[in-house]
Amino acid sequence: MAKRLIFIFLCLFLLSGCGQPSFTGKLEKVGLLVPETISDQVWGTKGYKGLLTIQSKFNVDVFYKEGMDNRLSVEKAVDDFHQKGVNLVFGHGSEYESFFKDISKKYPDIHFVFFNGDAKGENVTSLNFEAHSMGFFGGMVAGEMTKTRKVGVIASFEWQPEVDGFREGAHYQNDQVDVEVKYVKHWDDIDAALKILDQMIVEGVDVVYPAGDGYNVPVIERLKEEGLYAIGFISDQSDLGEGTVLTSTIQDVDKLYELVAQQYNKGSLKSGELSFDFSDNVIELGEFSPHVDEEFKQKIMKDIDTFRKTKKLPNEL
Template sequence: MLNRFGIILFCLFLLGACGETKSSGKLQKAGLLVPETVNDQVWGTKGFKGMLKVQSKFNIDVFYKEGMNSETVVARAVEEFNQKGVNLIFGHGSEYAEYFNNISKNYPNIHFVSFNGDAKNSNTTSLNFKAHAMGFFGGMVAAHMSSQQKVGVIAAYEWQPEIEGFYQGAKAENKQINVSIEYVGNWDDGKKAVQLVDSMLEDGVDVVYPAGDGFNVPVIERLKERGLFAIGYVSDQSDLGESTVLTSTIQQVDTLYEKVADQYNNGKLKSGNLSFDFQDDVISLGKYSPLVDKKFIQSMNEQIITYQKTGKLPK
């Protein structure tokens, strides 16, 4: 699976794009680099779906490569993309910002896009999700639904803004709530994440926010086994169990791919670091569990609308 090179050659009429013509703008072909796989059903899959949207909208060839986890292999992939006529490349992770800063000067006709990093060159852009509010609203739901007044976060790294957001949101909903926070140290160590959540559950935590797309599924499965609750992360994870997943904090990466490709095609994509939040329709809360009372859901919806309009979170 790793280091596989792929071209998405689905017949476009299957994607509803039969009547479209080739893009008349700047966009010629697009490429995607992912550190692991496009089949993880979370972060990597979202990138792949984003490329499908780009392909469908602009009627172009799009390529992807998996296992792109070092600057050496990324540089080799970029050269392959260049030879195929790709002029917009998405690096699906924060690590690609540094790689692209080093590589992009050799490819002035390619625009390089990464996530949650620091883009420094004129043909590099970093897309940064402003995740504080996302975590805040997730924390409110967790605190509201905790019968033990104990909630927890299993995070990948301390720098994640959604972690502080979750803490503040939980406290805004219930001043007496206890919030436990543990760090896995990477995005993918499911075994360690499950060990950490087991310790939390022994301490009476009954709602957990597994804020890591590589380990959130096994954590949610453990919570399901115990009859406890989770806040989903990155994707709408209600399909893992509506009686377990109270709601999800969603980053609509596929929609953002389409928006960025459109900006590039029209010559409007800015270099540097761009930020996106609820107001940009790329961050949202997902489907609520039927266990969450409708009055609270209505209140949450109203508070999210207020945040979208004013930028102010509940106190």
Template sequence: MQNKKKSFMILLTFLFLLSGCDYNVKKGQLEKVGLLIPETVNDQVWGTKGYKGLLNIQSKFEIDVYYKEGMNSEALVKRAVKEFHHKGVNLIIGHGNEYAEFFNHLADEYPSIHFVSFNGDAKKKNTTSLNFDGYAMGFFGGMVAAEMTKSNTVGIIAAHDWQPEVKGFMEGATYQNKHVKVKVSYVNDWDNEEKALALLEPMLASGVDVYYPAGDGFNVPVIERIKEKGCYVIGYVSDQSDLGETTVLTSTIQHVDRLYEHAAELYNDGKLQSGNLVFDFQEHVITMGKYSPLVEKKFQKKMDQHIQRYIKTGKLPNE
């Protein structure tokens, strides 16, 4: 009995040391993380994905995390950063491009905090902007749209004219189908559902039968309206196949949750660079979503081959 007890104590000591080693592997620069969201974490698209990324960080690094919603002005952001600082947060993520300029103003005041924004212009040594290169995902989405159109007319309702996925979609569509026409309208806002729906109506009347609503704040109501008309959609930002597999042909997905986790890992390891960083299919933070059963398996396989080639070589099908 004494020998069994001794063996049991040795085993417990070994497990304790093993767990201690695991902790040391995980422990790095990362202490606590704060997330600022302009609207809400419950929108099921952009805000929800950012919040999911924060929860992934909490789970992976076993640290305290905090978030604040409705952070849509510099004054609110300044107060939130001050509060996070008092709590010991040393990595703050601003879930949008508007935070880049706010963080540039605050960076010198909080040198112990690294500020991460999205699709902005980071100018200080403790600021980083994470950017998706949306051109390729737009190109592949355009290929699917051009393959599936029956009217040879596809349409884009985009948030802004600078979005690289818009140009990518246009060029992917014309590569796949030289007869296709691409109509484009701009909402000039990420969230204006009313304007997006108003821009949709003339496209529906003109015979557009495949759409790319490239604005995560308005694409769900636009897709619902398109579904009523029996037309097709390429989903945007999230895998939107759950909105109707006979409506959503596929989706161009930006895994911002994975990107934030990746950024936290880089920071923890002391490898997060300042400035503007760009990510694409190669980092597995952009992917294509589930295909509709209406898209032929042969074409799906061809698309997968194009994407794998792009991941390996950086070359699109027209290159």
């Protein structure tokens, strides 16, 4: 009788275990969705580099799909990833917020990650760069280097926090500066961005922050032709012309991807909204132009170091 009871309890224990998910959170395979292409040399390319970093660091298979800009294509891609055994999916942009909100319910064994939005679901995480501070320090450089006391921001959307940050930083460094902000209302409308730039040049703007990853390269090339200055955006764009690009506000997406994958592999990746800034070593200023005074460079790097320690910008101290 005792042996029979032990056998029954053992069976019940094993059966109850079968009802629990076997998923442990360990990284298996990783998928990446990009709305445009991995070949844009800016945002999409950074996502792809992040994916390759994960492949190298964790020795896992990785997959990517381009042109994922609508619900149907995203649903098909995620289903394909699921069949391949992917358990961590990066949606490389804010547009994936609405897609992942519903899709995540269908795939509880996949963790979904996207950028700059509200994460809904136990297996969904939003990564948010603290871009206000990034813009602030870029604005300081613009305020220091302008000769006409007119600087411009060609941004994509009004919600971009780096825009207000840039304005504040420029005014902090130079209270005589005029900051003109115009919006393209798209990430990669090159014609619209260049039209705005032409008008800014006519108005005497001599430093421009093209805060849109799809058009910032053509904008910088035009500024180079005109002998004017730029603040690079997303990646270090000093290679476009050290005499033109004063510095760049860099978001190290590849480092962030590796950090997220590491947390996920350890089972410590949280759902909801996560924020990252200079103190996480995923935001930085790029190489400075030789035109930027050495004393000012030392000052702004000291300000950034203080921000890393205190979370306070120079105008907040």
